[in-house]
Amino acid sequence: MPDADPPAALLPDVLADGLRVVFVGINPGGGSVAAGHSFHSAGNRFWPALYRSGFTPRLLRAEEERLLLGWGMGITSIVRRPTARASQLSRAEFVAGGQDLAERIAAIRPQWLAMLGVTGYRAAFGAPKAQLGPQPEPIGGARVWIVPNPSGLNAHYPPVALAAEFAKMRAAVGLPDRSGVLDESPSRM
DSSP states (O other): OOOOOOOOOOOOOOTTOOOSSEEEEEEEOHHHHTTTTOOOTTTTTTTHHHHHSSSSSSSGGGGGGTTTHHHTTEEEOOOOOOOOOGGOOHHHHHHHHHHHHHHHHHHHOOEEEEEEEHHHHHHHOOOOTTEEEEESOOOOEEEEEEEOOTTTTOSSSOHHHHHHHHHHHHTTTOOOSSSSOOOOOOOOO
16 A cells, blocks of 8 residues: 555644734745744735735734734635645635535634635635625624735736735724824824
């Protein structure tokens, strides 16, 4: 009998009980898994989007991801298996990942999930017409908001537009502008 392939390495979640927002990617890339940190690839715009939208007080490096916990935020993914592209995942993997995500989220009870892109959400939760913004159905008890996928492959959202969409969600869930980039003072609105 041939040896079975070893299980794929998993990227550790950045999670804790009772977070305000958990950012949910589709699945980790191989480079992130190898580095041991979420959104580690050079082309991913997640960290700049968090800063420019006011979620963080400065631009973080992937190695600083655990700082998010102190601000009430975390990171996970729908599917835990790493791939170079989300298109390498099967429909069954999305569905199973969605069920696994719901269980993980129910156990830690965050207020919101920020789904990074409509593609993964649609496939995992059987919502083919889902659009950006708040969603009607919770996942694991958490409210859901879809923001654009920050992957460098997502040409539909240049950095400024990506940050604007992230900022809409941040403001709607009641988190302050920690960066000051947006200057949301009442005299400026």
